[in-house]
Amino acid sequence: MAKRPLFIPKVDSVGVDENLIDFKWFSGFAASQKKKSIESMHSAAIDCGFNNLLEISSKSEDSLGVALSAFNLLITTKKHNRTxxxxxxxQSSKVFDNGGPYLDLLEGDSLSAKKDVRLKSSGNVVCFRFFNRDFPIEPRTFFYDWIYINALLQNENLANNILSFDAFTDIEFNPEKSINCQAHSVALYISLINNNVLNEAMSSPDKFLIYTEEHYKKQLRKIAVQQKMI
Incomplete structure (x- = not known):
């Protein structure tokens, strides 16, 4: 058995509800095993009264969920026109005690960037630096949510298609070991829409923090990992 969070966009305020779902886990690294675990989790979530679920990861059975994986979702910088x-x-924005940011990670593929050994050997993350702008590590998911939602805004077709779903999962995300989650970012994006503040909130990082401040204060995710695991 395993427990993983189901991410549900809030309607009456900006934020995301996280409901832990108990389900049968299928061990193994094969994609088929991951898909069995996804099916098991979704079945358990439906039994708990949740419907219209979308798995957001490269293991999703839905092509939309695969496209929304952070490994596949693209973002283009307006000033430098880089994609x-x-x-x-x-990963390339992390600044550590003993190095970074490692901008060469922008030139490679997503898997190589995530597994780069320097991300494990450079100490704790002290901030994020994205094209000369520094972002704090607190709130813990602020920077990840910010860049992910910006990428959604640049991919209108994908962004429109997620609006028909009620809740989101990411089978790869274990709240006991990781902090940031693409399914959480998607749910937060929809909550911003639900509360009619998306454009204003995304006008700047500072405005985004203002609108999400209460959500981050209430975030129930356990942060029992070191900063270098961010």
Whole structure:
């Protein structure tokens, strides 16, 4: 058995509800095993009264969920006109005690960026630096949510298609070991829409923090990992 969060966009305020779902876990690294676990989790969530679920990861059975994976979702910087995946943008922005940001990670693929050994050997993350702008590590998911939602805004077709779903999962995300989650970012994006503040909130990082401040204060996710695991 395993427990993973189901991410549900709030309607009456900006934020995301996280409901832990108990389900049968299928161990193994094969994609078929991951898909069995997704099916098991979704079945358990439906039994708990949740419907219209979308798995957001490269293991999703839905092509929309695969496209929304941070490994595949692309973002283009307006000033420099450079395009790369959200995953590459995130990993290449980390500034550590003993190095970084490692901007060469923007040139490679998402998997290589995530597994780069320097991300494990450079100490704790002290901030994020994205094209000369520094972002704090608190709130913990602020920077990841910011770049992911910006990428959604640049991919209108994908962004429109997620509006028909009520809740989101990411089978790869374990709240006991990781902090940031693409399914959470999608749910937060929809909550901003639900509360009619998306454009204003995304006008700047500072405005985004103002609108999400209460949500981040209430975020129930356990942060029992070191900063370098961000």
């Amino acid at each position: 790369f995946s959200v995953e590459c943008a995130f």
